[in-house]
Amino acid sequence: MKKLLIPDSYYESVFFIDRNKLKEIGIKGIIIDIDNTLIPWEEKEADTKVFSFINGLIEDGFKICIISNNTKKRVDKFNEVFGLPAIHKAGKPKKSPYIKAMELIKTNRRNTAVIGDQIFTDILGGNRLGLFTILVKPISTKEFIWTRIVRKLERILLKKILK
Ligand SMILES: [Mg+2]
Known part of the structure; x- marks a missing residue:
């Protein structure tokens, strides 16, 4: 059984993700988080680097769906320039938002990656469905206290994974 808390890949940031590798393993769809994956907690909009990252994926033929546990307002504001399929208040790690996302971009468990x-x-939800999971290092450290506690656990786990 696949270990539920272990990502398939780990990168310092989304900008280091190897798109060719994703293609090689047959990935066609990408389900992506916003907060601290693409933009810092305190930012509202994508900068030019994020913009070209997303556009690069689209040009490469990947279908993208945003899933965020954050509010509709937050997701809509970020998504304004992209107009991607998006799910707010997703309730990750529940399975349902991932299933809905795959329906929206017409992909399946075998050809969808989670970032x-x-x-x-993000990772637990994706792994529960057997998706290809990619963990990136969080951008910002300004977060809610609860998230900070979870982060500590994640760092301990990550040290074990990377050993
Ligand atoms: Mg996040």
Whole structure:
């Protein structure tokens, strides 16, 4: 059985993700988190680097769906320039938002990857469905206290994974 808290890949940031590798393993769809994966907690909009990252994925033929546990307002504001399929208040690590996302972009469990910065939401949810999971290092450290506690656990876990 696949270990539920262990990502398939780990990168310092989304900008280091090897798109060719994703293609090689047959990935067609990408489910991506916003907060601390693409933009810091305190930012509202994508900068040019994020913009070209997303556009690069689209040009490469990947279908993208945003799933965020954050509010509709937050997701809509970020998504304004992209107009991607998006799910707010997703409730990750529940399975349902991932299933809905795959329906929206017409992909399946075998050809969909998840990108996110949190093991206990993004990665756990993706692994529960057997998706290809990619963990990235969180961008910002300004977060709610609860998230900070979870982060500590994640760092301990990550040290074990990377050993
Ligand atoms: Mg996040």
